[in-house]
Amino acid sequence: MAIDTRVDSTQRTTRRRSGSSRGMNVGLPIVVFFLLLGLFYLAALYYDKAKQLPFLVPYPHLILKAVFTEPAFQTQLVQALGSTLLVAVVGLVIAVVIGMIWAVIMAQAKWLESALFPYAVVLLCIPILALVPLIGSLFGYEFKSRVIVTVLFCLFPMIASTLFGLQSIDKGQRELFQLQGAGRFTLLMKLRFPAALPSIFVGLRNAAGLAVIGAVVADQFFQRGNGGLGVLISIENQRLNGPEMYAAIFTASILGVLVFVLFNVLRRLAIGKWYDQN
Amino acid sequence: MTTTAPANPTSTSPARSDTLLDFSDVEMKFPNGTVALHGVDLTVNRGEFVTVVGPSGCGKSTLLRIASGLERASQGTAAVKTDRIGYVFQDATLLPWRTVEANVELLAELNGRSASERTVKAQEAIDLVGLSGFEKNLPKELSGGMKMRASLARSLTLDPELFLFDEPFGALDEITRERLNDELLRLFVEKQFAGLFITHSVSEAVYLSTRVIVMSGRPGTIVDTFDVPFPMPRSPEIRFEAEFGKLVGEVSHALREGHH
Ligand SMILES: Nc1ncnc2c1ncn2[C@@H]1O[C@H](COP(=O)(O)OP(=O)(O)OP(=O)(O)O)[C@@H](O)[C@H]1O
Ligand SMILES: [Mg+2]
Numbered sequence: 400m401a402i403d404t405r406v407d408s409t410q411r412t413t414r415r416r417s418g419s420s421r422g423m424n425v426g427l428p429i430v431v432f433f434l435l436l437g438l439f440y441l442a443a444l445y446y447d448k449a450k451q452l453p454f455l456v457p458y459p460h461l462i463l464k465a466v467f468t469e470p471a472f473q474t475q476l477v478q479a480l481g482s483t484l485l486v487a488v489v490g491l492v493i494a495v496v497i498g499m500i501w502a503v504i505m506a507q508a509k510w511l512e513s514a515l516f517p518y519a520v521v522l523l524c525i526p527i528l529a530l531v532p533l534i535g536s537l538f539g540y541e542f543k544s545r546v547i548v549t550v551l552f553c554l555f556p557m558i559a560s561t562l563f564g565l566q567s568i569d570k571g572q573r574e575l576f577q578l579q580g581a582g583r584f585t586l587l588m589k590l591r592f593p594a595a596l597p598s599i600f601v602g603l604r605n606a607a608g609l610a611v612i613g614a615v616v617a618d619q620f621f622q623r624g625n626g627g628l629g630v631l632i633s634i635e636n637q638r639l640n641g642p643e644m645y646a647a648i649f650t651a652s653i654l655g656v657l658v659f660v661l662f663n664v665l666r667r668l669a670i671g672k673w674y675d676q677n
Numbered sequence: 678m679t680t681t682a683p684a685n686p687t688s689t690s691p692a693r694s695d696t697l698l699d700f701s702d703v704e705m706k707f708p709n710g711t712v713a714l715h716g717v718d719l720t721v722n723r724g725e726f727v728t729v730v731g732p733s734g735c736g737k738s739t740l741l742r743i744a745s746g747l748e749r750a751s752q753g754t755a756a757v758k759t760d761r762i763g764y765v766f767q768d769a770t771l772l773p774w775r776t777v778e779a780n781v782e783l784l785a786e787l788n789g790r791s792a793s794e795r796t797v798k799a800q801e802a803i804d805l806v807g808l809s810g811f812e813k814n815l816p817k818e819l820s821g822g823m824k825m826r827a828s829l830a831r832s833l834t835l836d837p838e839l840f841l842f843d844e845p846f847g848a849l850d851e852i853t854r855e856r857l858n859d860e861l862l863r864l865f866v867e868k869q870f871a872g873l874f875i876t877h878s879v880s881e882a883v884y885l886s887t888r889v890i891v892m893s894g895r896p897g898t899i900v901d902t903f904d905v906p907f908p909m910p911r912s913p914e915i916r917f918e919a920e921f922g923k924l925v926g927e928v929s930h931a932l933r934e935g936h937h
Binding site: 578590674 | 787815
């Protein structure tokens with residue numbers, strides 16, 4: 400480590416600073432991870448010995464054992480993961496398409512924005528639980544309904560970020576185009592859309608995280624067909640299989656984190672070169 | 678007071694003196710009731726470089742916006758006799774995702790010029806403003822002065838006959854500003870466009886122009902006009918001449934008089 404820093408010191412100081420802060424980014428979370436693991440063991444011990452309810456909080460090593468040594472459960476877990484992933488991806492794609500179109504329409508005129516934005520806010524405020532029976536009877540208790548719930552989860556961030564991005568251009572830039580007689584479409588493609596990309600990527604990242612959450616939550620409501628991680632969690636819960644249930648919960652969480660990281664990387668690849676974070 | 682009559686050619690104006698901008702009795706009243714300009718008469722001929730100085734908020738930008746067509750005068754006639762207008766804003770307004778080269782090509786691109794023509798035009802303009810070697814750089818990698826050069830180059834690709842400048846060098850340090858003043862004068866002598874330039878710096882105004890116009894506070898009217906007798910091309914050294922200092926003093930005085 401020390402040698403690395405030495406070698407680096409020939410480069411600019413900013414480089415070195417970002418390098419060392421990345422070191423902290425990894426170091427501290429690892430410390431926290433072991434603290435949490437310790438707490439987990441304490442809790443497991445308490446539920447095992449004092450409460451006699453070991454399946455509520457199983458020992459972490461039992462969770463690992465369930466994942467790595469039970470082929471039958473492994474198959475179930477992988478299938479559930481695939482199903483959740485499919486629902487999340489389809490839901491996300493639909494939300495991205497609808498969200499961007501919605502935002503582009505709103506960005507065309509102030510009156511369109513005031514006419515349509517309230518309905519975007521309604522999306523945010525819908526108690527999805529209240530719609531569940533309706534969605535179920537209309538679209539069945541399988542894939543379609545899960546996707547619809549997922550879309551409801553992640554549509555708003557897409558709309559809001561895209562709209563914010565499209566409106567982020569400054570007056571001077573807009574007038575530069577106006578002076579050349581550029582039309583709406585040219586303005587959109589050559590100015591508004593590229594300018595909106597940083598914001599759109601923030602929206603994508605958040606929407607992707609919510610898509611995973613939405614897909615898992617949707618499983619709780621619509622349990623027929625190829626169940627996802629949410630279905631697996633309920634089943635293992637009913638069977639009082641603590642380690643298996645936790646394994647499914649952690650898989651869902653890790654999926655959410657991975658999706659978040661993936662979109663951060665995509666964002667950096669797409670706009671990192673020209674976009675100054677500050 | 679009144680303005681120049683076109684019949685009174687400035688000492689530097691070349692044989693051709695076609696009028697490119699002709700404002701007469703222009704008034705600008707915004708919908709909210711603000712009267713930004715009142716009774717403005719102004720002509721700018723080819724080969725003239727006219728600079729406007731005036732207190733903040735007196736309507737200088739509004740004047741340029743009317744000239745460019747971004748705004749319509751609420752009264753009077755504002756005639757501009759060319760559609761090749763260059764407009765340089767106070768901010769460089771470069772698109773951060775485009776390289777210098779692609780930024781300079783933008784206006785030609787929006788005007789539907791072919792890719793090969795754009796490339797040639799852009800390279801020419803980049804060389805002209807002294808940005809050669811930075812074609813592939815992104816705006817965030819440029820200094821303020823270089824951004825302004827790129828912005829100038831972008832306007833140059835249109836071969837403007839009328840060049841409007843709204844405090845383009847206001848945000849730059851003194852040395853960079855003086856260097857860009859010299860570059861701009863060089864371009865002016867070479868291209869013979871008609872220039873309408875806004876600045877807060879009286880010495881910049883006198884150094885660049887063939888004519889300096891002083892405006893009063895709101896509603897903006899023209900209170901004084903000074904012909905600048907120094908021939909083009911000018912050397913930076915004229916800034917130290919007594920004649921130059923005297924004119925700067927007179928313009929500053931007129932500016933202060935018109936202020937209240
Ligand atoms: N769209 C508008 N609606 C209403 N008032 C406006 C509008 N644009 C400008 N004004 C007002 O008109 C006046 C002149 O504005 P302008 O921007 O032309 O001044 P300026 O001379 O360029 O000032 P500065 O030197 O600070 O740039 C100001 O009082 C401004 O508030
Ligand atoms: Mg202004």
